[in-house]
Amino acid sequence: MSTDIESPVTTPAVAGDVAPDLEPEATYKPKREAVWRIVLPPFLVGAATIGFWYFISYVILEPKRRFLLQPPHRVWQEGFADSETLSEMFKGLWSSGKVAFWGLLIAIALGFALAIIMSQAKLIERAFFPYFVMLQAIPILAIVPLIGFWFGYGRTSRIVVCVIIAIFPIIVNTLFGLLSAEAGLHDLLTLHGAGRLTRIRKVMFPAALPAIFAGLRISAGLSVIGAIVSDFFFGKGDIGIGQLLKRYVARIEGEKLLAAVILSCVLGVAVFVFFGWLANRVAGKWAPAVRGKK
Amino acid sequence: MTFPDGTKALTNVSFDVARGEFVTIVGPSGCGKSTLLKIATGLLKQTSGDVVLESDRVGYVFQDATLMPWRTVQRNVELLAELHGIPKAERVELARKAIETVRLTGFEKHYPRSLSGGMKMRASLARTLTLSPPLFLFDEPFGAVDEITREHLNEETLRLFEKEQFGGLFITHSISEAVFLSTKVLVMSARPGRLVAEFDVPFEYPRNPDIRFDPEFARLSGQISHALRGAHA
Numbered sequence: 252m253s254t255d256i257e258s259p260v261t262t263p264a265v266a267g268d269v270a271p272d273l274e275p276e277a278t279y280k281p282k283r284e285a286v287w288r289i290v291l292p293p294f295l296v297g298a299a300t301i302g303f304w305y306f307i308s309y310v311i312l313e314p315k316r317r318f319l320l321q322p323p324h325r326v327w328q329e330g331f332a333d334s335e336t337l338s339e340m341f342k343g344l345w346s347s348g349k350v351a352f353w354g355l356l357i358a359i360a361l362g363f364a365l366a367i368i369m370s371q372a373k374l375i376e377r378a379f380f381p382y383f384v385m386l387q388a389i390p391i392l393a394i395v396p397l398i399g400f401w402f403g404y405g406r407t408s409r410i411v412v413c414v415i416i417a418i419f420p421i422i423v424n425t426l427f428g429l430l431s432a433e434a435g436l437h438d439l440l441t442l443h444g445a446g447r448l449t450r451i452r453k454v455m456f457p458a459a460l461p462a463i464f465a466g467l468r469i470s471a472g473l474s475v476i477g478a479i480v481s482d483f484f485f486g487k488g489d490i491g492i493g494q495l496l497k498r499y500v501a502r503i504e505g506e507k508l509l510a511a512v513i514l515s516c517v518l519g520v521a522v523f524v525f526f527g528w529l530a531n532r533v534a535g536k537w538a539p540a541v542r543g544k545k
Numbered sequence: 546m547t548f549p550d551g552t553k554a555l556t557n558v559s560f561d562v563a564r565g566e567f568v569t570i571v572g573p574s575g576c577g578k579s580t581l582l583k584i585a586t587g588l589l590k591q592t593s594g595d596v597v598l599e600s601d602r603v604g605y606v607f608q609d610a611t612l613m614p615w616r617t618v619q620r621n622v623e624l625l626a627e628l629h630g631i632p633k634a635e636r637v638e639l640a641r642k643a644i645e646t647v648r649l650t651g652f653e654k655h656y657p658r659s660l661s662g663g664m665k666m667r668a669s670l671a672r673t674l675t676l677s678p679p680l681f682l683f684d685e686p687f688g689a690v691d692e693i694t695r696e697h698l699n700e701e702t703l704r705l706f707e708k709e710q711f712g713g714l715f716i717t718h719s720i721s722e723a724v725f726l727s728t729k730v731l732v733m734s735a736r737p738g739r740l741v742a743e744f745d746v747p748f749e750y751p752r753n754p755d756i757r758f759d760p761e762f763a764r765l766s767g768q769i770s771h772a773l774r775g776a777h778a
Contacts, residue, residue, distance in 0.1 A: 433609075433611060435607045435608075435609055435611035436611055436613065438588055438605075438607070438611075439605070439607070439611055439624075439625075440628065441588060442586055442587075442588065442603070442605055443625055443628040443629065444628070445628050449628070453613075453624075453627075453628075454613070457613065457615040458615070460615070534615065536656055537614045537615045537616075537656040537657075537658060538614065538615070539658065
């Protein structure tokens with residue numbers, strides 16, 4: 252990042268000449284860390300975890316109780332290396348992934364709309380906010396059967412569960428973000444006669460982006476959980492990963508069960524990473540928090 | 546000006562600012578200087594009295610740079626023109642000129658977080674310049690930067706004033722800043738704020754930064770300081 256200090260501007264006759272702060276501050280090129288410092292620590296923890304897993308499977312558990320925790324390589328053989336099981340699980344994952352996606356999308360649209368409305372009038376915020384807190388406090392397992400009664404046992408219900416579970420962080424973070432814009436910027440827009448929409452578009456929404464992304468990362472993970480949990484309960488339609496988990500439990504297929512759990516985690520991690528990447532794309536250049544820099 | 550909670554912030558304040566005039570108001574903190582500026586711009590509605598503005602384009606320079614962190618310097622400077630519906634090509638050109646005037650050329654693509662305090666303030670000045678307002682209001686704009694940067698920014702402000710010949714209304718609590726920049730210095734007392742003294746500054750424009758060391762400068766600063774102390778007591 253080079254900046255030419257010798258700008259072509261004709262310098263007016265001012266003593267002191269070029270102000271000292273014209274020089275770019277210490278060029279803030281992020282220092283590249285050695286690869287091993289990034290890769291090694293999580294690798295070690297992963298290796299230790301697998302070691303501990305083997306230790307439990309072979310040392311703690313006597314052979315006839317080993318089904319309680321099958322060793323990692325058995326999980327690999329039965330779950331991932333078996334193409335039939337694997338394709339079954341991928342299909343389930345695909346189905347649950349779609350549910351999570353639609354649920355998240357609806358939660359985002361609804362959450363944004365609600366947050367924007369609440370940001371416009373304190374009274375509306377006061378009127379509705381307590382109920383959103385309640386919504387978030389509802390134990391989802393308790394109302395899943397109820398949702399089944401209302402919306403049936405198919406896809407709609409699964410998506411509804413995702414929306415309920417994912418919407419709260421979106422509302423809270425978006426609202427917080429919208430209200431976080433500097434007061435001076437609001438004054439500036441007032442001075443220049445900007446209307447409500449301009450204000451939302453040019454000040455409040457961009458100011459909210461870092462907070463919105465923080466919320467999205469949480470909500471995306473929650474939506475995946477919602478999809479799996481609801482699939483576990485609602486049996487109609489495509490078989491998702493939740494139904495598979497249920498089936499493996501019923502058949503005491505511990506290896507497959509663990510494999511499915513691991514795959515579900517991977518889906519959760521994937522959406523988390525995706526939204527982190529997106530946040531960095533959109534706001535990383537100007538919002539240090541998004542970049543994860545201190 | 547009386548606030549709803551009964552605080553009487555300003556009383557009997559009256560003055561004019563014409564083009565080519567640079568009026569500075571000095572006063573202790575909490576004397577209502579900022580309230581006065583907010584009334585002048587219409588951000589606050591006064592409880593009594595009148596504000597007559599002969600232009601609807603008023604430049605306002607805030608205490609902080611109030612830049613949008615998500616916009617580059619160029620896009621920040623374009624903001625006001627954008628709000629006034631000036632077409633893209635034109636506002637890009639306006640911004641380019643303003644950036645050149647405050648000597649930030651080369652930093653157009655930088656985000657505010659990579660600028661120093663002084664540079665941010667200059668970007669803020671450039672933003673106001675794009676509309677070439679006939680009246681500039683400054684609300685203690687250089688309070689947050691270090692002394693050296695402040696002096697530089699004072700010189701830049703002076704240069705802008707000499708070039709653009711706008712009417713300037715400047716709020717500060719720095720006496721030397723006030724004398725250095727202004728054609729006239731008004732002294733305000735604390736709550737309720739009112740004008741207690743008025744000084745004409747005899748130095749000609751364009752001013753040399755070295756007038757700061759002129760005996761006349763010191764004498765005038767001393768008088769203002771005394772007036773301020775009197776106002777404080």
